Structures are given as C-alpha cells and as structure tokens.
Amino acid sequence: MAVVTEETALRAPRPTGARAEAREQAILDAALELLIEVGYDRLSMDALAERAKAGKATIYRHWSGKAQVVVDAIRRMKCDRSEAFADTGTFRGDLVGAMHQVCTSFTDDDVAMVAGVMSAMRTDPELAELVRTQVLDNRGDFNGIIERAVRRGELPEGSTADLVHEVMPALLINRLIIHGQPVDDEFATHVVDDIVLPLLHR
Amino acid sequence: MAVVTEETALRAPRPTGARAEAREQAILDAALELLIEVGYDRLSMDALAERAKAGKATIYRHWSGKAQVVVDAIRRMKCDRSEAFADTGTFRGDLVGAMHQVCTSFTDDDVAMVAGVMSAMRTDPELAELVRTQVLDNRGDFNGIIERAVRRGELPEGSTADLVHEVMPALLINRLIIHGQPVDDEFATHVVDDIVLPLLHR
Amino acid sequence: MAVVTEETALRAPRPTGARAEAREQAILDAALELLIEVGYDRLSMDALAERAKAGKATIYRHWSGKAQVVVDAIRRMKCDRSEAFADTGTFRGDLVGAMHQVCTSFTDDDVAMVAGVMSAMRTDPELAELVRTQVLDNRGDFNGIIERAVRRGELPEGSTADLVHEVMPALLINRLIIHGQPVDDEFATHVVDDIVLPLLHR
Amino acid sequence: MAVVTEETALRAPRPTGARAEAREQAILDAALELLIEVGYDRLSMDALAERAKAGKATIYRHWSGKAQVVVDAIRRMKCDRSEAFADTGTFRGDLVGAMHQVCTSFTDDDVAMVAGVMSAMRTDPELAELVRTQVLDNRGDFNGIIERAVRRGELPEGSTADLVHEVMPALLINRLIIHGQPVDDEFATHVVDDIVLPLLHR
DNA sequence: GCCTAAACGAGACGGTACGTCGGGTCTTGAT
DNA sequence: ATCAAGACCCGACGTACCGTCTCGTTTAGGC
Numbered sequence: 001m002a003v004v005t006e007e008t009a010l011r012a013p014r015p016t017g018a019r020a021e022a023r024e025q026a027i028l029d030a031a032l033e034l035l036i037e038v039g040y041d042r043l044s045m046d047a048l049a050e051r052a053k054a055g056k057a058t059i060y061r062h063w064s065g066k067a068q069v070v071v072d073a074i075r076r077m078k079c080d081r082s083e084a085f086a087d088t089g090t091f092r093g094d095l096v097g098a099m100h101q102v103c104t105s106f107t108d109d110d111v112a113m114v115a116g117v118m119s120a121m122r123t124d125p126e127l128a129e130l131v132r133t134q135v136l137d138n139r140g141d142f143n144g145i146i147e148r149a150v151r152r153g154e155l156p157e158g159s160t161a162d163l164v165h166e167v168m169p170a171l172l173i174n175r176l177i178i179h180g181q182p183v184d185d186e187f188a189t190h191v192v193d194d195i196v197l198p199l200l201h202r
Numbered sequence: 203m204a205v206v207t208e209e210t211a212l213r214a215p216r217p218t219g220a221r222a223e224a225r226e227q228a229i230l231d232a233a234l235e236l237l238i239e240v241g242y243d244r245l246s247m248d249a250l251a252e253r254a255k256a257g258k259a260t261i262y263r264h265w266s267g268k269a270q271v272v273v274d275a276i277r278r279m280k281c282d283r284s285e286a287f288a289d290t291g292t293f294r295g296d297l298v299g300a301m302h303q304v305c306t307s308f309t310d311d312d313v314a315m316v317a318g319v320m321s322a323m324r325t326d327p328e329l330a331e332l333v334r335t336q337v338l339d340n341r342g343d344f345n346g347i348i349e350r351a352v353r354r355g356e357l358p359e360g361s362t363a364d365l366v367h368e369v370m371p372a373l374l375i376n377r378l379i380i381h382g383q384p385v386d387d388e389f390a391t392h393v394v395d396d397i398v399l400p401l402l403h404r
Numbered sequence: 405m406a407v408v409t410e411e412t413a414l415r416a417p418r419p420t421g422a423r424a425e426a427r428e429q430a431i432l433d434a435a436l437e438l439l440i441e442v443g444y445d446r447l448s449m450d451a452l453a454e455r456a457k458a459g460k461a462t463i464y465r466h467w468s469g470k471a472q473v474v475v476d477a478i479r480r481m482k483c484d485r486s487e488a489f490a491d492t493g494t495f496r497g498d499l500v501g502a503m504h505q506v507c508t509s510f511t512d513d514d515v516a517m518v519a520g521v522m523s524a525m526r527t528d529p530e531l532a533e534l535v536r537t538q539v540l541d542n543r544g545d546f547n548g549i550i551e552r553a554v555r556r557g558e559l560p561e562g563s564t565a566d567l568v569h570e571v572m573p574a575l576l577i578n579r580l581i582i583h584g585q586p587v588d589d590e591f592a593t594h595v596v597d598d599i600v601l602p603l604l605h606r
Numbered sequence: 607m608a609v610v611t612e613e614t615a616l617r618a619p620r621p622t623g624a625r626a627e628a629r630e631q632a633i634l635d636a637a638l639e640l641l642i643e644v645g646y647d648r649l650s651m652d653a654l655a656e657r658a659k660a661g662k663a664t665i666y667r668h669w670s671g672k673a674q675v676v677v678d679a680i681r682r683m684k685c686d687r688s689e690a691f692a693d694t695g696t697f698r699g700d701l702v703g704a705m706h707q708v709c710t711s712f713t714d715d716d717v718a719m720v721a722g723v724m725s726a727m728r729t730d731p732e733l734a735e736l737v738r739t740q741v742l743d744n745r746g747d748f749n750g751i752i753e754r755a756v757r758r759g760e761l762p763e764g765s766t767a768d769l770v771h772e773v774m775p776a777l778l779i780n781r782l783i784i785h786g787q788p789v790d791d792e793f794a795t796h797v798v799d800d801i802v803l804p805l806l807h808r
Numbered sequence: 809g810c811c812t813a814a815a816c817g818a819g820a821c822g823g824t825a826c827g828t829c830g831g832g833t834c835t836t837g838a839t
Numbered sequence: 840a841t842c843a844a845g846a847c848c849c850g851a852c853g854t855a856c857c858g859t860c861t862c863g864t865t866t867a868g869g870c
Contacts, residue, residue: 002272019816022823045856045858046857056819057815057816057858057860058815058816060858060859061816065858111324112324118320119314122314122379128380128382132380167372167397170380171372173372174376177320178323178372180323196370198400246825247825247826248824255848256848257846258827259847262827263847410655421861423862427821450850453822453839459822460818460823460852461854462821462822465820465821467854511845519727519728525720526786536785538631540784567800571773571801573784574773574776574780574784575772577779578775579722581728582724582775583738584727584731598769599769599773603805605808605828606808650830650831651832652830652845660844661842661844661845662843662844662845663842663843664842
C-alpha cells in the first residue's frame with residue numbers, strides 16, 4: 001500500500017496538465033543529474049534551469065526552493081531497491097548474501113548525493129526523511145532472514161531484525177562517507193561475523 | 203548554501219610567528235562566536251573578518267575557505283576533548299559514563315560543521331582525515347576502560363576496544379546527522395546495553 | 405589610483421528594452437552625482453550600485469568597468485551649455501561679457517570631474533573626445549562676436565575666432581586645474597585685454 | 607641652473623647617508639622603469655618594491671605615497687631640463703629653438719604622470735606646486751631670449767617673458783593632455799608665429 | 809479553427825557573499 | 840641600526856548565485 005505522505009506543503013500551488021508534468025519531469029531529471037555530478041551545494045538553480053531547458057520561473061512555480069526540488073528529485077528516484085534476499089540454507093549464508101547485495105547496491109552516485117545533501121538534511125526534516133527512507137534504509141528487509149533463522153532454530157524465538165537495521169546502515173554510512181572506503185566483500189563478511197552475528201547470538 | 207568549494211589542500215601555506223598566531227587565534231575565536239550565533243551557512247567571511255578585526259586577505263592567507271576556518275576553529279575548541287574516562291568500579295558503569303561523556307561532548311555546532319564539510323570530505327582526504335581524527339574519533343579512548351575490565355575479570359584476556367571504536371562513532375553519526383536525533387542518556391545506555399556489551403561479551 | 409584597466413571594448417554587449425534603459429539611466433545619473441561628489445578615483449562601484457538602487461551585476465552587464473560607466477554618464481550630461489553671447493555694442497564689451505559667462509559656467513564640479521577623468525582620457529580616446537566636446541569646448545561660440553566686430557569695423561575682414569577657441573580654453577584649464585585658481589572677473593578682463601585683443605589686433 | 611625649491615615638506619622625514627641615497631636611487635630607477643613599462647595606474651607599490659629590491663617600508667620612509675615617488679622619479683629624469691636656450695641670432699629663431707627644445711622635453715611619461723596626479727593636485731596644493739615647478743614650468747626660462755631680443759632691438763624696452771610663461775605652458779598642456787596630440791615642430795612654429803610673436807609685438 | 813489565458817524559455821534584476829588585489833602601515837629577522 | 844621581506848587592515852574589485860520579475864512565445868481548451 002502506498003503510504004502517501006502529505007507533500008503539498010513542500011510545493012507551491014502548481015499548474016497541472018500534460019505539459020506541466022513534462023516540465024516537472026525534465027527538471028527533476030536534470031536535478032538528479034546535477035546532484036550526482038556536482039553535489040547539492042554546487043547545484044545552482046541557473047545550471048538546473050539551463051540543463052532542464054526550463055526558465056527559472058518555471059522551477060520556482062513548481063517548488064519553493066532548491067531543497068524542495070532536490071527532495072522531489074530524490075523522491076522520484078524511488079526505484080524499489082528492497083528486493084527479497086535469497087535463502088541460502090544457513091543464517092550466516094543469508095546474512096553474507098544480503099550484506100553483499102546491500103553493499104553492491106550503493107553506487108558512488110548514491111554516496112555523492114547523500115554526502116551532498118547531508119548539510120541540508122539538518123535543517124530540512126522532510127529532505128532528511130526522504131533520504132533516509134528512499135536512499136538509505138530502503139535497501140533490504142532483514143526480517144525474512146531472521147524469521148528463516150528462527151524457523152531453522154539458528155536464532156531463539158522472538159529474535160528481531162531491529163538491531164541489524166540500526167547498526168548496519170550506520171556502519172555502511174560511516175565507512176562510505178566518513179571514511180571514504182568501499183563496502184566490499186571483506187567489509188561485508190567482517191560486519192556479519194564480527195558484529196551482526198555476535199549481536200544476535202548474545 | 204554554498205558550503206564548500208573544492209579544495210585539495212586543507213590550508214594554504216601559512217605564515218608563522220607570534221603575530222600570525224595572534225591573528226589566527228583572533229580569527230578562530232571570531233569564527234566560533236559567529237558559528238554559534240548565526241550558524242555555518244549564514245557565517246559570512248566579511249562578517250568574520252570584521253568581527254576578528256582582520257582583513258579578508260589575512261583569513262585567506264591562513265585558510266583556503268570557510269569550511270577550513272570553521273574546521274580549525276572547532277578543532278581548537280575541543281583540543282582537550284579526549285579526557286580520560288573515570289573509573290566507576292564496574293565495566294558497565296565505566297561504559298555508561300564514557301558514553302555519556304562522549305555524547306554530551308557533541309554540540310549542535312559540531313554536527314552542523316561535520317554535515318557542512320561532509321561533501322567536501324569525499325574529495326578532500328586531508329579534510330576528511332582531519333575531521334575524523336579531530337572531531338569525530340578524538341572523543342575518548344576506550345582502551346583504558348577495556349583494560350580495567352580485563353583486570354577486574356569482567357572481560358577475557360586479549361579484549362580490545364577496536365570494535366567499540368568502530369561501531370560507536372558510526373552509531374553516533376548515524377543518529378546525529380542521518381536521523382537528526384539527540385544523543386541523550388537514553389541513547390547512551392541503549393548503545394551500551396544493547397550493542398557494546400553484547401559485542402564484547404560474545 | 406587605478407583609474408583605468410585595459411579595455412578594448414567601451415561597453416559590454418548590453419541588454420535592450422525599456423526596463424534596461426530605465427536602469428541604465430538611473431545608473432548613469434548616480435554615476436554623475438558620485439563623480440561630482442567624490443571624484444573619479446573615489447567613485448566605487450559598490451557606492452554606485454547602492455546609489456542607483458541597482459545590483460553590481462547589472463552595472464557590469466551594461467558596462468565593462470568603471471571608466472566605461474563614467475564615459476557614458478558624461479556623454480549623457482550633454483546639456484547644451486553653448487548659449488549665445490549678448491551684444492554689448494563694442495567688441496571688448498562683448499568679449500568681457502562672453503568671458504564672464506564662460507568663466508562662471510565652470511562649476512567646481514566640472515573642474516573636479518575633468519581633473520578626475522583626465523588620466524583616463526589619455527588611454528580612452530572616446531572619453532577624451534566626450535569630455536572635450538561636452539564639457540570643455542561646448543561653452544560658447546565666439547564666432548558671433550567676431551562677426552559683429554568685423555561688421556562694426558573693429559576687426560579686419562576675414563578675422564576668425566580660431567585663435568580664441570584655441571587659446572582661451574587652454575588658459576582656463578591651466579588656471580583652474582593646474583594652478584587651482586578661480587576664473588574670476590579679474591582673470592576674465594586680463595585674458596581679454598592682455599591676450600585675446602592683442603592676438604586679434606596684431 | 608637647477609632651481610631647487612623647498613621640497614622636503616612633500617616627503618616624510620627621511621634618513622640620510624650613503625646607503626639611504628643608494629636605496630633612493632634604486633627605487634626611483636625602478637619607478638621610472640615601471641612607469642614606462644606599465645604606466646602610472648598599473649604601477650603598484652608591491653611591484654615597485656620588488657623591482658627595486660626594497661621593502662615597501664623603505665619606500666614609505668622616503669616618500670609619502672605613490673604619486674610622490676613617481677613625481678620624484680620623473681624629476682630626477684629631467685633634473686637638467688632647464689638648459690639655457692641657444693642664441694640663434696634672431697628673436698624668432700631663438701623662440702622656435704626654445705619651443706622645440708621645450709616640446710621635445712615632454713615625454714609620454716611626463717604627460718601620463720601629470721594626468722595621473724592631476725586629480726590629486728586639486729586637493730594637495732603642495733603636490734600641485736611641485737608638479738608645476740618641477741615638471742611643467744621648469745622647462746626653460748624665456749627671459750634670456752627676451753633680453754637678447756630687447757638688446758637686438760627686436761622688442762621694445764621693458765618687454766618681459768611673463769605672457770610667454772603664462773600662455774605657452776597652458777597651450778602645451780591643453781594639447782598634450784586635453785587633446786592628446788603631440789607637441790611637434792609644426793605645433794611649435796604655430797605657437798611661435800601665431801601666438802607668442804603677435805602677443806609680444808602688439 | 810480561431811482566441812484567449814495560462815504556462816513557458818529566456819534572462820535581467822536587486823541583493824548578498826565570494827575570493828582577489830592594491831595601497832599604506834607595522835613587525836621580524838638577518839646583515 | 841637599518842633594511843628586505845612580507846604580514847597586516849582596509850576597502851574596492853568583478854563574479855556567482857539566489858529568488859523575483861518582466862518580457863515575448865508557445866500551447867491548450869472553450870468558443
């Protein structure tokens with residue numbers, strides 16, 4: 001079920017119609033491109049207008065400012081990345097596979113975009129929420145893996161994925177953005193063996 | 203917003219001498235004041251120069267841009283952050299005390315600054331290193347706590363603080379910047395009880 | 405001093421239209437005011453923008469630099485100062501009256517302005533031409549006086565005002581700018597009796 | 607003969623001695639070089655100090671500003687400008703020779719310098735006096751020519767050079783600075799035949 | 809199939825801040 | 840003790856970007 005959050009507040013009263021939507025899409029596409037290319041801070045409205053072959057007034061007719069365009073652009077980016085994780089037969093196998101899947105789903109563009117938008121997130125809760133839900137957290141649901149492990153008897157009854165969902169994204173972000181290091185297979189197995197499994201097997 | 207212009211070197215080749223240091227200190231003091239008064243985004247170099255009774259050229263002689271001045275200013279603010287953690291008699295007590303100490307050491311300005319320079323960190327390894335070592339990681343050394351716990355017999359021989367130093371900063375950053383939530387006592391005890399202790403007691 | 409930066413083109417490619425012209429006029433008006441008030445050297449683009457209630461970018465969109473704005477401002481100043489000289493009945497009377505008229509037409513502002521742009525005139529022929537024709541030479545036509553004198557028989561047939569137009573402005577400029585002395589009635593009669601009349605009566 | 611007017615007032619209290627004079631000369635030489643190479647406006651004190659291998663403080667110890675250094679530099683260039691005018695045997699010959707001598711003594715640098723300091727002359731009477739006496743008027747004394755002409759009987763007893771000294775510099779300045787035209791031989795003979803001689807022969 | 813009104817591109821505008829440059833003053837270290 | 844070297848304050852420079860505001864020009868939709 002689509003959880004439609006209230007989104008009109010973010011946007012100016014806007015035109016409707018086929019043309020309007022075409023312009024909107026062109027602008028959002030350009031915004032995403034620029035966001036990835038130069039980052040949030042150096043994304044200028046002039047450049048955005050030029051890239052989208054749109055007038056600046058058109059942009060401001062649709063959104064009330066830069067943050068809002070970018071928010072919308074990121075929201076449109078919502079290809080559902082949350083694919084199901086494969087069943088490998090063992091809990092650790094499932095975890096390693098899932099971690100690998102999550103890690104490889106992060107592109108450099110993702111990281112650049114998140115880093116670029118991070119400062120704006122502090123003052124724009126809606127942007128922050130969007131980035132979290134659409135870009136960061138939406139990478140996979142570990143609940144299925146946990147449930148399978150419980151069924152197999154590898155984890156005690158009542159085990160949840162909460163801690164995984166709390167710790168794992170933090171570790172990824174920390175490594176990708178703060179330390180600027182890749183999230184490769186070595187990292188994935190390290191996280192699984194040294195952190196996730198101990199936490200769940202305590 | 204215009205937070206960070208791309209800069210490879212963190213600081214320009216800078217003058218030395220007593221006068222230079224006096225100016226540097228005056229500028230950094232003014233930077234801190236302004237940072238607190240108006241925030242990073244609205245901190246203008248003109249205002250900084252005026253507040254510090256310095257010429258803008260002097261600022262740019264010492265630093266290559268706004269982000270760098272602010273990083274330096276904050277570094278000076280917390281040069282003594284890495285205080286020893288008190289011995290409370292128990293391992294958990296030590297951890298909770300240390301976590302509390304670390305958490306309260308993070309001001310809003312710290313978070314704003316880190317968020318502001320985050321995008322620049324991706325392309326400026328020196329800046330990244332500086333922020334990591336001076337602002338993020340330099341909050342406290344948990345090795346003493348671990349050693350005490352080993353001596354008390356609360357932890358097995360050979361236990362190290364490595365995992366703590368890997369996981370804890372990531373959790374803090376994630377909460378502060380990504381989720382925009384405060385790192386309060388509740389969070390501190392949660393991290394200690396649900397994550398750090400299980401990890402070390404596996 | 406920094407009077408003139410090298411510029412091949414007098415003006416930047418400029419916008420057209422009613423709005424543009426209104427801004428242009430406001431800027432040129434402000435430029436003239438400031439030119440008179442503080443002189444060319446101390447006329448800053450910031451002050452000009454503020455006075456004209458214009459953004460600096462607007463000024464630079466229309467002109468490529470300070471010299472060019474001032475050139476244009478002076479060009480627009482072309483109120484025709486060349487009034488006819490009264491017929492007093494005698495050649496000397498006409499001359500003294502005309503000299504008085506010319507002398508009193510020079511305000512301190514004129515002198516300040518000419519002195520201010522003099523250095524720029526050397527490298528900017530168009531500015532030089534403008535200042536000459538609009539500010540210096542345009543003070544009065546002595547031909548009528550000469551013709552009347554010829555008709556009265558006070559001067560031989562074929563007398564022209566050429567020498568007057570050559571010598572008199574030079575003397576005025578010399579006295580006003582080089583010697584910084586006023587062009588008062590005493591000076592006027594001195595010029596007429598000791599220089600102009602002898603030259604024409606040779 | 608060099609008419610040394612009081613000139614210390616224009617300059618800061620200055621050191622004396624062999625080294626001081628050596629520095630002074632080096633600075634003035636460099637000033638002249640730069641004046642010729644880049645002109646007055648783009649002659650920067652930094653460049654001057656570097657060229658002269660002198661500290662800027664040394665320059666400001668000797669002179670009170672850019673205009674003064676340049677004035678001094680040019681003065682040194684033409685300390686012997688006021689040569690006696692040759693006796694050609696006739697009054698007109700003397701005049702033409704003298705005018706030629708005076709005209710050719712004006713270099714482009716002279717004109718640039720005078721134009722450059724002209725605005726300052728209006729508010730700095732001392733500078734004005736210096737420029738007038740050292741650069742403009744000090745080009746030659748016509749009194750000897752007049753005296754010779756009186757002795758020859760070409761001029762009446764009691765003739766003075768006053769009018770020549772009043773009119774001629776004004777014409778030169780007018781032509782050089784206002785009209786930006788050269789003072790060549792044609793101009794020299796024109797001034798002599800059409801203006802100076804008629805004025806003296808009235 | 810026009811005709812009007814909205815939406816559009818293009819980009820000028822007032823502002824704010826940027827980072828640089830040059831003039832004139834002041835400090836430091838070497839000679 | 841003097842000087843080169845150059846850091847310093849000040850203030851102007853010319854540029855970039857923001858968000859607003861005209862301009863003419865499409866483009867729909869109601870007649």
